Amino acid sequence: MKPRVRFAPSPTGFLHIGGLRSALYDELFARRHGGDFILRIEDTDVARTVQGGIENICQSLKDCGVIPNEGVWIDAKGKIIERGDYGPYIQTKRQAKHRAYAEELVKKNLAYYCFCSPERLAKLREEQTKSGVAPRYAGQCRELSHEQAAERVAKGEKYVIRLKLPSTGKIKFQDIIRGAVEFDWSAMDDQVIIKSSGLPTYHLASTCDDHDMGITHVLRGEEWLPSTPKHLFIYQAFGWKPPEFAHLPLLLNADHSKLSKRQGDVSVAEILAKGYLPEALVNFVALLGWNPTADREIYTHDELAKMFDLAKVNKAGAMVNYEKLDWLNAGYIKALPEDDYLTQAQTQIKTEINDANFLDRCLLLVRDRVVKLPDVAVLTEFFFKDKLDYDKVSLGWKKQAKDEIVLRLKALKDLVQDAKEADVLKVEVMEKKIKKLIESQSWGNGDTLWPLRAALSGAEKSPGPFELLAAYGKERALVRINDALNHLK
RNA sequence: GGCCUCUUCGUCUAAUGGUUAGGACAGCGGCUUUUCAAGCCGUUAACAGGGGUUCAAUUCCCCUAGAGGCUACCA
Numbered sequence: 001m002k003p004r005v006r007f008a009p010s011p012t013g014f015l016h017i018g019g020l021r022s023a024l025y026d027e028l029f030a031r032r033h034g035g036d037f038i039l040r041i042e043d044t045d046v047a048r049t050v051q052g053g054i055e056n057i058c059q060s061l062k063d064c065g066v067i068p069n070e071g072v073w074i075d076a077k078g079k080i081i082e083r084g085d086y087g088p089y090i091q092t093k094r095q096a097k098h099r100a101y102a103e104e105l106v107k108k109n110l111a112y113y114c115f116c117s118p119e120r121l122a123k124l125r126e127e128q129t130k131s132g133v134a135p136r137y138a139g140q141c142r143e144l145s146h147e148q149a150a151e152r153v154a155k156g157e158k159y160v161i162r163l164k165l166p167s168t169g170k171i172k173f174q175d176i177i178r179g180a181v182e183f184d185w186s187a188m189d190d191q192v193i194i195k196s197s198g199l200p201t202y203h204l205a206s207t208c209d210d211h212d213m214g215i216t217h218v219l220r221g222e223e224w225l226p227s228t229p230k231h232l233f234i235y236q237a238f239g240w241k242p243p244e245f246a247h248l249p250l251l252l253n254a255d256h257s258k259l260s261k262r263q264g265d266v267s268v269a270e271i272l273a274k275g276y277l278p279e280a281l282v283n284f285v286a287l288l289g290w291n292p293t294a295d296r297e298i299y300t301h302d303e304l305a306k307m308f309d310l311a312k313v314n315k316a317g318a319m320v321n322y323e324k325l326d327w328l329n330a331g332y333i334k335a336l337p338e339d340d341y342l343t344q345a346q347t348q349i350k351t352e353i354n355d356a357n358f359l360d361r362c363l364l365l366v367r368d369r370v371v372k373l374p375d376v377a378v379l380t381e382f383f384f385k386d387k388l389d390y391d392k393v394s395l396g397w398k399k400q401a402k403d404e405i406v407l408r409l410k411a412l413k414d415l416v417q418d419a420k421e422a423d424v425l426k427v428e429v430m431e432k433k434i435k436k437l438i439e440s441q442s443w444g445n446g447d448t449l450w451p452l453r454a455a456l457s458g459a460e461k462s463p464g465p466f467e468l469l470a471a472y473g474k475e476r477a478l479v480r481i482n483d484a485l486n487h488l489k
Numbered sequence: 490g491g492c493c494u495c496u497u498c499g500u501c502u503a504a505u506g507g508u509u510a511g512g513a514c515a516g517c518g519g520c521u522u523u524u525c526a527a528g529c530c531g532u533u534a535a536c537a538g539g540g541g542u543u544c545a546a547u548u549c550c551c552c553u554a555g556a557g558g559c560u561a562c563c564a
Contacts, residue, residue: 010564045563118562125561132490135560160562178494187492187560195562202564226493226559249495249557256556287501287513294503295512314495314502317557321500324514334527368527379526397523449523461525 003035003216007061007068008206010042011053015060016266017320018221018251018259021285025248026219027066028286028308035216039071040209041090044199054080054090060268064278065301086213091205098200101208101238102161102193106146110237111193113149113159114141134187137162142190161194163203163230171229176217176246177313183229191230203227207234215243219310222247222317223258246310249289250317259320266320275348275373276325280332284325288318298331330371341367348376351384358383361425361471365463383471388458388480390487397450405451406488411437412452413481416474424474431466455484 007023009015015023023039030037039058043049058074061067070084082089105111116139125135141149142164153159166185175181193204200208210218225247235242251259259266271281282301292299292307299307333341345363353359366379382388396405415437416424423429438448453465456477462468469477 008564012564042564048563114562122561129490129560134491162562181493183493189560192562197562199562201562206564221558222494223558223564247494252557254500258558284501289501291502293512297501297513316495318502319500321514324501327514330527366526369525444523446523451523453523457524459524463524463526465523 001216003030003033004038004214005030005035005217005219006038006040006071006210006213006215008040008042009057010045010048011050011057012045012048013050013053014056014267014269016259017268017271017285018266019057020060020064020066020268020281021251021288022219022221022248023061023066024064024282024286025290025308025310025313027068028305029217029219029310031305032308036070037068038084038086038213038215039068039073039089040213041072042202042206043090043092044202044205046092046197046199056269060272063272064268064282066282091209092199094205094209095199097212098205098208099194099198102200102204105163105193105234105237106161108237109164110233111161111163112142112144113153114139114162114192115152115157115159116141135189137190158196160192160196162190162192163233165190165230165233171232173228173232173245175225176244176310178225178247178315181225181228183226185229188229191227203230204234207231210243211235211238211240217246218243219246219248222250246313249314251288252317252319254319256317256319275375276329277332277373280325280329283332284328288320289314297328326371333370333373334368338364344373345370345376348373349380349384350377353384358471358473358476361473365467365471382458382462387483390458390484393454393458393460395451395454395484395488397446400447400451402488404447406485408443408448408451409455409481409485409488411441412448413478413485416469416477416481419474421474424477425470427466427470430469434466451484452481456480
């Protein structure tokens with residue numbers, strides 16, 4: 001059977017790195033087995049729904065190339081659309097179905113109307129917790145007859161609908177990642193499935209929608225493991241075949257707590273905005289909790305899809321290690337086709353200079369130093385300044401005397417002056433010429449090359465002098481050397 | 490508190506009933522060298538603890554500890 005999986009986030013915030021991983025695993029699983037990957041939005045918590053949440057989730061997934069083939073999506077104009085035969089895919093649009101399912105459960109005597117006030121229940125719960133027992137619904141509504149309930153509803157009393165869970169016995173099920181898991185019904189509370197607002201809770205909506213949409217495998221965070229029995233109860237109540245479950249290990253903050261938005265910037269949009277490449281992020285996130293082999297770190301999205309194996313997903317939570325993301329990202333930037341790199345790097349710099357060749361040479365020169373895209377700007381900044389601030393740098397090597405620096409720079413200036421523009425652009429040619437000069441004068445590398453490099457960069461740390469010459473080109477290089485010479489006067 | 494899940498270097502992980510417990514990031518050291526990166530080479534560092542089972546356990550079982558999750562009319 002063709003597997004059908006879904007990523008079902010709720011738009012209570014922006015897509016974060018944990019959501020991205022869940023979505024990615026869904027997508028990889030679907031691709032690996034030739035199945036469908038569906039995006040469903042679970043927006044039943046109206047109060048917590050944030051403006052632009054759905055757009056953000058879709059756009060972030062799109063940016064990362066994690067594309068569902070069914071369900072909610074965003075078009076090129078940024079408009080939310082739905083596609084597929086099992087819609088609607090936005091949960092609040094399905095509330096009539098949820099309502100009907102809940103009523104059916106009530107008819108089957110597997111759910112009941114409950115008129116207890118939240119305040120009273122909270123107090124009860126507190127007492128139960130204090131005395132060390134599992135908090136369970138302990139009101140009288142469970143035993144209300146259908147007629148009594150209907151009467152009170154007709155009178156306008158507020159109510160919720162609760163599952164009528166067994167109070168004894170055990171439930172056992174298989175999890176693809178964790179194997180056999182067992183729970184006692186006695187510790188399980190009669191879950192609310194319809195809130196007093198009339199909207200369903202996650203437990204009912206998600207379960208019914210999964211069934212209605214033909215979902216075969218549910219991949220979700222480990223935090224759902226304890227409520228799986230309730231979901232299974234619903235499947236059983238309707239006589240439906242439940243999907244297979246795979247509870248993914250959680251992503252952790254540096255303090256080992258469940259990854260949350262409060263700690264650090266874990267939103268995908270934010271991470272991308274910081275200059276991480278989507279390919280690097282996908283690669284990174286895929287390996288948080290799963291590893292296809294022992295000795296490789298870099299995988300394309302397609303390779304991941306070919307190798308993905310749910311059964312090999314780890315059980316333990318994974319801490320998000322941003323240093324490794326940095327390393328991966330730097331590697332992806334180095335591996336970018338030159339044109340792609342230039343296109344992206346060009347967006348990072350601000351300068352009036354419109355000598356495209358010069359700009360590209362500068363961008364290419366600093367590429368190996370770029371960890372995140374915006375690094376390009378600081379790394380190339382000195383190239384584009386009218387004047388460098390030579391007060392901030394020692395133009396001499398170690399304790400080199402001023403007249404010696406001047407002597408070196410003058411000779412270097414003449415050498416560049418006499419060189420052909422095409423030669424200045426070639427690192428090897430200039431290196432040869434300058435080394436020859438050094439040799440003929442019996443100078444040292446350090447006392448000659450440091451002043452040159454410092455003159456060209458105005459910095460203690462920079463790429464090498466030959467590379468700088470090649471990036472500047474003859475005219476610009478001469479201006480810098482002259483400036484340095486003037487500064488020494 | 491109760492229930493559930495988890496536990497290999499600091500971090501992400503691999504492997505195995507018998508291995509020098511492998512790789513990667515970070516760290517450290519070196520090479521290169523005019524500086525800083527990059528690159529290359531090398532290196533520190535782990536089977537949570539205690540009992541079993543077994544000729545043999547990091548691997549299987551039990552207990553303990555620790556961590557995390559759940560315990561909402563949130564998902």
